[in-house]
């Protein structure tokens with residue numbers, strides 16, 4: 048804020064960022080602070096009046112009053128600035144703490160989900176990693192891929208409610224048992240849905256939809272095509288490929304090539320074609336990386 052008072056005066060003063068400059072023909076006050084406009088207007092008007100009346104001393108006193116107002120305002124502004132900075136720091140620390148708590152809760156949920164995984168938790172981790180790689184191959188941004196890597200770990204969390212007699216049955220399931228097994232999708236969604244955490248909400252979507260099929264023949268809802276959330280369409284490919292290449296109580300581990308051929312055969316039926324193509328590129332890259340010669344210095 049700048050105030051100008053013109054008359055024959057002569058005075059200079061500097062206090063902090065407020066500068067009072069009075070010359071023979073003008074007086075100017077730069078106020079780089081918050082001040083009461085009414086107070087300043089009133090003082091400035093008095094200064095003008097004093098100068099008009101030829102009372103130089105009175106004008107100087109008014110200018111000094113103005114300067115004092117500016118200095119006080121500047122001090123108050125500095126206090127406000129410090130308080131705002133302190134509050135900002137508190138909010139930032141609290142947010143980080145909340146995010147850390149949220150992530151820890153999520154990881155504990157993932158551990159719980161993995162207790163029901165017959166592959167000591169490795170399956171869910173591999174499905175998460177492969178899903179994230181497919182996501183990156185599809186051009187999804189890094190944050191989304193990281194979210195899907197974590198959310199995919201919860202895809203089978205609903206199995207906590209499936210009895211061991213069904214979950215760990217060494218042979219094929221009866222139609223009734225299969226119906227019970229299917230409920231792990233809806234139960235998983237019930238466990239995770241309604242969360243204020245976007246990550247857990249994503250986990251809920253994945254849990255509910257990872258057994259849906261592109262052609263609409265999946266479960267629990269028979270959703271079809273792009274009506275199936277994209278995250279679940281990606282996890283579906285990763286889940287099937289990894290399950291086939293793993294040993295289960297009811298099956299041996301398929302060879303890498305057989306599992307790959309199975310997924311490719313499901314292109315456009317079980318799985319979205321674009322996602323299968325991205326998956327194939329990821330697998331090819333993994334293979335060429337594992338076959339790359341080790342260079343010695």
Ligand SMILES: [Fe+2]
Nearest residue numbers: 202203257258
């Ligand atoms: Fe599942």
